[in-house]
Amino acid sequence: MGAGDGILPQGPLSGAVGGTVKFTTSLRPTQTPFLSVSWSFKGVNIITSTSVNITDPGHANRITLDRATGSLELRNLVLEDSGEYTVTIIPDGGLQTDGRITLNVYGGSAVVYLVMLNYVAPITGVTISSPAAVLIEDKSSTNLTCEASGSISSTVWMKDGKSLYSSNRVSFSVDNRVVFIQPVHSSDRGTYQCQASNPVSTMTAAFNLTVNFGPHNVSIIGPSAAPLGQRVTLQCTAESVPPANFSWMFNGKETPVNNSVYIIEMLGAENTGNYTCLARNMVTTLENSTVLNLKAVLQAVRLKVLPEVTGHRGLDVLLPCELIEGTKDNITQVQWDFQRAKEENKTMIIVFNTQFGLNISESPLKDRLNMEKQSLMIRDVQMKDSGLYTCSISTFPSGSFQEKTKLIVQEQRPLSPEVISTVVIAVVLLMAILASLAYFIIIRRGSSIRPVDIDTSDLVMDVARPSVARNEDVVYSDVKLKTSRDAKPPLSRKGTKTVNDDVTYAEVVVLHRQPQ
Template identity: 30%
Template sequence: MQPPSACPCRGGIPWQGILLAVSLLTFWNPHPTAQLTIEPVPFDAAEGTDVLLLVHNASQNIIGYNWFKGETADGRHEIISYVVSTQVSTPGPAFSGREKIYSNGSLLIQNVTQNDTGFYALQTITANIRVELATGEFRVHEKLPKPNIIINNSQPMEGEDSLALTCEPEINYATYLWKINNQMILDGDRLKLFNNNRTLTLFNVTRNDTGPYECEIQNPVSANRSDPLTLNISYGPDAPIINPPDSHFRLGTNLNLSCHADSNPPAQYSWFFNGRPLESTQELSILNLSTNNSGSYVCVAHNPVTNLNRTTTKNITISESLTPPHLTASNTTVAEGESVQLTCIPNDTEISIQWLFNNNTLQLTDTMQLSLNNSILTINSVKKMDEGEYHCQVSNQVFSEKSNPITLTVIAGPDRDNNINQPLSPGAIAGIVIGVLAGVGLIAGLGYFLFFRKTGGSGPL
C-alpha cells in the first residue's frame, strides 16, 4: 500500500518546540482553495489487514506532518510526526509500532485490530507557518465466526407457547438475517424480529413452525451462517384413524385393526371393546371371528407431553354366510296383456333384495311394481319385451347370493288370435268385389282416352 514517490520514514523531529506557536497561527492563516482531505483505503477493513490513510490536496510547501488518534491534534494521542526536509519521523505516545508514514504524509497502519477503529487527525505545517487539520475514519471488522441459534424453550406446545430464537454471538457492525426452509423471514403477524434482528420471536407456535431455521451474520468483510435448527414442537394427538375402513367381516376370518393419530411425540394407543379394555398397542388382532366379536371398538390416543386424549369409535359386525333365496312365479307362461307375480323367499334376515333380468340389474318399467321389501315383483300387462330369465339376489355388507332362475315366456294374447282366424263377413266380401271392379273400370277408361288422344281420332259420342 505504498503510494508512488513516497517512502516510509521514522526518526526524531527537531522542530516540535514550535508546534504551539504554529497552532496559534492557524486561526488567522488563510486556507488554500483545495481542502486537505484523508481517504481511508479501505473504509471497512478485515481484522489483520492493512489500512492506508491517503492524503489528498496537501499544500506544496509543507514542512511537516503530525498524525493523531482521534479527531483533534491532542499531543497525548499523537501517533507519529514527520519532517519533510530531513525525512525523519518521530513516534508519539499513541504509536504502536505498526504505523508507517510516507513522504507525502499518508499513513499506513499494518495488521489492524478492532481497537484501531475510529477517527484519525492529520496536522500539516507549511513553510509560512500555516497549519491545516483534516480527519478521516475507518472501521475494522472481525472475521465473523460461525453463529449458533439459542432457543428459550426446547419443547414448546402448539397453540400455547411462544418461542424466542437468538442468533449468537452479538457482534458490532454486523447484520443479522433469518431464514426458514431457505426462505428469508420478514416481520409478520406471528413472526417478529427484535434486538437488531438478532432475535426471532414466534407467537403461538404451530406444528408448521418446525423449520428448519438458519441465522446468518454479515459485515462488510465476511459472512457466516449457522447450522439449521429444527424445532421440536409438541402437538396432538389429532382424532385417530382406524384402518381398514370396512365395518363388516366374515365369520371365521381374522380381524386386524390399526390406529394412527398425528402427534408429537408419537401417541400412546389403547383399545376398548364394548367399554372393556383390551390391549395397549397400536394394532389389534382377533383371530377366527365369531358373532360375539360384533360390537363397538374404541381406539384411544394419548400424548404424554400435551396430556391430551382423542378417541375414535368403530362399530364392527361379524356376518354369517347367506343361503341362496328361492324364487317362485304365479305363472311362467303368460299371454300378452296379462299379469304375473314373482316372489323371492329369503332364508336370512337383515338382507337387501335386488332383481336381475337376463343377468343384468332389472330396470323397472311403468308396468312393474315391487312390494314387501322388494321381495315381490309384479308385472302388469305383460309385453313381449318382458320375456326372459329372472333372478332375485339377497345381500348383506359381506355376502350376496343369487336365487334359482325362472324363465318367463310371453305368448300372443287372445284378442290378437281372434283377429287373425275369424272369416270375413258377406258385406266385407261384397265391398271388396265392388272396389276391385271399380278400379278395373277406371284403369280401362283412362287407357282408352290416352289412345285416341295420341292417334288424333275422336271417340264415340
C-alpha cells in the first residue's frame, strides 16, 4: 500500500463496491482559481481542468472535481477502481504541487470485515457549535466548529449554499474543522454548512449566524410636493438587525409619532417644512437619520396619456401627451423615447427644447415623426412601430415628469360602430323611399280606372252623359282617349253640342239578364 504524499492525506483510502470516496487535498480555496488541476489513475489521465474540463469517458458520470481545492469525488465504485491516484495542481502565480494516494475497493464479505476491524467508522452526529454571544458588526469576533462522531477524512465549509473562502477576516484551522471570523460584518450573517466525509459516509450540519448591525441606509419614502388638502403619507425605512425604532421631528421639533409611518390627514400650509426620521438600534446603540422637505402646490403637476393606442398599418396615428398643471409651470423640453417589445433599452426618437428647437434622432421612424404640442404623430405607421413610447416633459420649477403609452399596430382597420350605424340607417331610408314610390304608383293606377254607364236604349255610348242604370250586367274596360282622324262623330242628342274631338271607343259587352 502506498503512502499519501504532498497535498493528499496519508492512505490508503478504503471504499465499498457501489459506494463513494473523496480524495480531499489539504489546499484551501484561494481568491483566484488554479490554472490547472489534473488527476490520473495508474498513470492514465482521468480528468484535466483548465478553462474547461476534459474527462475520461470511463469516468464521465462518476467523478466530480472541486476546482476550489482540487479535491476529487469518485462514485459507484467497482473493484477495478483499486490502485494509485495522483494529482497535479498548478496555482496562479505559484509553484506546481503534486500528491498521490492508494484506493482499495472491497466487495461482499470483505466490506463487513473492514467495518468490524474499524478501518472506517461511519460519520454520525455532525453539529456546528459557536460561542454564545451577541455579535455586533465591526466590534465582535466568533468561530464555528464542526463536530462529529466517527472517522472524519475531510471537512468542507459552505455559506448559503456556496463554498466558503478565506479572506482578511475569515480563516480556517489546520484540520479545517474550525472557521474563525474576526471581526464580524453584516455580510457574515446567514446559514453556514459543515460537510464531514470519509470513504463510506458523508453528513452535513447547518448553523444560522446572526450579526447585529445598523441602522444603515435610512430613507423616507413619500412625496416632496403635494396638493393642499391632500392626505400625505411618509414612511421611514432602514437596514437594521434587530429592526430599528423610529421617531419623527418636524422643523427641528419632536413630534409624538414613534413609528415608521408619519401621516398628514389634510395637507395645509402649516404642514410644509422639514421632516426628520431618526432610526435607533437598541442592541448596537447606533442611530441614523434623514430629512425630507415637503412643499405644497395648488394641484399636482402630472402628465395625461393613453395607456394603450391602436394604430393601423399605412395610416397615421397620434399618441396624446398633455401636461395637466395647477401652477404656472413653464415647459422647457418635450422628449419621446421608443422601446420595442422584448428590448431592455429605449431610444430617444424626437425632442423639442425651447432653446434649441426640434431635433429628430436617427431611427427607422425619423422621416415619419412630428410633434403636435406635446403629442407624437407617426405617419404611415408600420407593424415594426409597435412598442412602448415614453413621453417626458421638463418644466420649471416643478421638474420632470414622464408617462408611457403602448402602441399596438394592426393590419386592417375594422369598421367603427359609427360607420356601421350610418350604413344601416342609409339602407333603411332607401327601402322606405322605394316602398313609398311603389305605393304611389299603385294608387295612381287605381285612380285612373273610371266606371262607364251604358244606356241600352241607344246603340251609341256617350261617355260624357250620365245614364240611367239598367239591370244588365256590364263588363267594363278602360277607355283610352287618342286622336283618330278616321273616327266619326257620335250621334248627338237634342240640346247637346257636337264634340269635334276624335274618340276611340272601347268594346262593351252587355249581358242581358233573364226576367225573374
